[in-house]
Amino acid sequence: MNTGNRQKILWGITSSGDKIKEAIQLMIEIQSWQAWDIEVMLSKETPFVLKYYDAWKLLKDNFAPVHEERGPNTPFLGGQIQHQKYTFLLIMPVTANTMAKIACGIADSLVSNCVSLGLKARVPVYLFPTDQGAELETVLRDGSTLKLYPRQVDLDNLETVRAMDHVTIFNDLDDVKNFFQKQHATG
Numbered sequence: 001m002n003t004g005n006r007q008k009i010l011w012g013i014t015s016s017g018d019k020i021k022e023a024i025q026l027m028i029e030i031q032s033w034q035a036w037d038i039e040v041m042l043s044k045e046t047p048f049v050l051k052y053y054d055a056w057k058l059l060k061d062n063f064a065p066v067h068e069e070r071g072p073n074t075p076f077l078g079g080q081i082q083h084q085k086y087t088f089l090l091i092m093p094v095t096a097n098t099m100a101k102i103a104c105g106i107a108d109s110l111v112s113n114c115v116s117l118g119l120k121a122r123v124p125v126y127l128f129p130t131d132q133g134a135e136l137e138t139v140l141r142d143g144s145t146l147k148l149y150p151r152q153v154d155l156d157n158l159e160t161v162r163a164m165d166h167v168t169i170f171n172d173l174d175d176v177k178n179f180f181q182k183q184h185a186t187g
Helices: 020-032 046-052 056-062 078-082 096-104 110-120 152-162 173-186
Strands: 006-013 036-042 066-068 088-094 125-129 136-139 145-148 167-169
Touching: 006 020, 006 110, 020 036, 020 056, 020 088, 020 173, 036 046, 036 110, 046 056, 078 110, 088 096, 088 110, 096 110, 096 125, 096 152, 110 125, 125 152, 125 173, 152 167
Parallel strands: 006 036, 006 088, 036 066, 088 125, 125 167
Antiparallel strands: 136 145
């Protein structure tokens, strides 16, 4: 949906600590371009992770409304997505658990339900999964790094979701930023 010259998007955040602060910083930058109104949707455990990574205040100080999951349909965002209140749905970061739900068509959480309902209405869905490639390095709360190795099932789920109609997978933060810059330039 276009509100004046600004497009309204729903940006979901799942409970991955990996790239969570970078995602919020990117959201702040994108919103500053004055081309998008960003509403935020949080999975049930995301507030805990945001507080753990000292990012809760940063999010709350820069975005409103922030919709916190109380159930798979509460708050009722799926209907707003299907009625095209939002130009698109972006989930960043996306945990392996949420990717598995999307891959299997399970809609038992707010984020997986919104993706399901959005795809049924052919609303574009953009995802930035945390588990991509044979290995990844994540930054922990104390600034140290941890090398992780996604399971084959996680990589298989990624490919299943990547093959879905109306779904775009971002591979890294630059992909997301470049997407918004391109949209901003052509908008």
